[in-house]
Amino acid sequence: MGGRRWTKKEDDALFDGIGVFSIPWFQRKAGKSYDYPHAPLRSRKAIYSRAARRLGTGSLTRGTHTLIAAARETGYSRGQIQRAQSALNQKWKRLSTRGPYLITFDQLDEIIGWLRQDYWCMKLHLYGCVNCGDKQRPSAGMGLCQWCYRRLRGLLRRLDLPTQPKKILILMQSMDEPPLEMRAFVQRAKADLGRGWSLDEKQIRTLAAMLGK
Numbered sequence: 001m002g003g004r005r006w007t008k009k010e011d012d013a014l015f016d017g018i019g020v021f022s023i024p025w026f027q028r029k030a031g032k033s034y035d036y037p038h039a040p041l042r043s044r045k046a047i048y049s050r051a052a053r054r055l056g057t058g059s060l061t062r063g064t065h066t067l068i069a070a071a072r073e074t075g076y077s078r079g080q081i082q083r084a085q086s087a088l089n090q091k092w093k094r095l096s097t098r099g100p101y102l103i104t105f106d107q108l109d110e111i112i113g114w115l116r117q118d119y120w121c122m123k124l125h126l127y128g129c130v131n132c133g134d135k136q137r138p139s140a141g142m143g144l145c146q147w148c149y150r151r152l153r154g155l156l157r158r159l160d161l162p163t164q165p166k167k168i169l170i171l172m173q174s175m176d177e178p179p180l181e182m183r184a185f186v187q188r189a190k191a192d193l194g195r196g197w198s199l200d201e202k203q204i205r206t207l208a209a210m211l212g213k
C-alpha cells in the first residue's frame with residue numbers, strides 16, 4: 001500500500017457519510033493520499049476498500065435504494081417515483097457519473113408520502129381519468145372525470161351494455177374463450193374492471209365489436 005494512514009477524523013467522516021454522500025464528497029473530506037503538498041486525493045478504489053474494511057462490503061450504498069429496488073418495494077412505477085423526485089426537488093446521490101441513482105430511506109419516505117397525496121381518485125388509486133387522463137376536473141366515479149363519465153355512460157347505453165364496471169365484468173366472464181389476438185385485451189379489461197375502473201372509450205368499442213354490437 002504505502003499511502004498515508006487514515007486518521008480517526010477521516011474514518012469518522014467516512015462513517016458519518018455512509019448512505020448519504022457521494023465519492024467526491026469523501027474525497028474532499030478524506031484529504032490527500034500522501035503527506036506532500038500536491039499529493040492526489042484518495043482514489044475511488046481506496047475509499048471503497050477502506051469502507052469495506054471498516055464497515056463491511058456494500059457499505060457505501062447501505063441505507064439506500066436504487067430506483068429499480070424502490071419501485072419494486074413500493075409498488076410505484078419508476079415514472080411515478082421520478083415525478084415525485086422532481087416535485088420534491090430531491091437530489092439523489094450517485095457513486096459514479098454513470099452509476100445508478102441511490103435514494104436514501106428518508107428520501108423514499110418523503111416520496112411515498114407525496115405519492116399518497118397525489119392520487120386524483122384516492123378510492124380507486126388513480127392518477128387521472130382512465131379515459132382522458134385529465135386530473136383537473138373532479139372525479140365522478142368509476143375512475144372517470146365528470147366529462148367522460150357523462151359521455152361514456154351515454155355510449156354504454158347506446159350500445160346496450162351495462163354501465164357499472166362490475167356488471168360489465170360479469171358479462172365478460174360469461175363470454176366464450178376469446179380468439180388468441182383478443183386475449184391480451186380481455187385480460188387487461190377484466191383487470192381494470194375488477195379494480196372498479198371504467199373501460200375507456202376504445203375498450204368499450206372493442207368490447208361492443210366482439211359482442212357484435
Ligand SMILES: [Zn+2]
Nearest residue numbers: 129132145148
Ligand atoms: Zn376524462
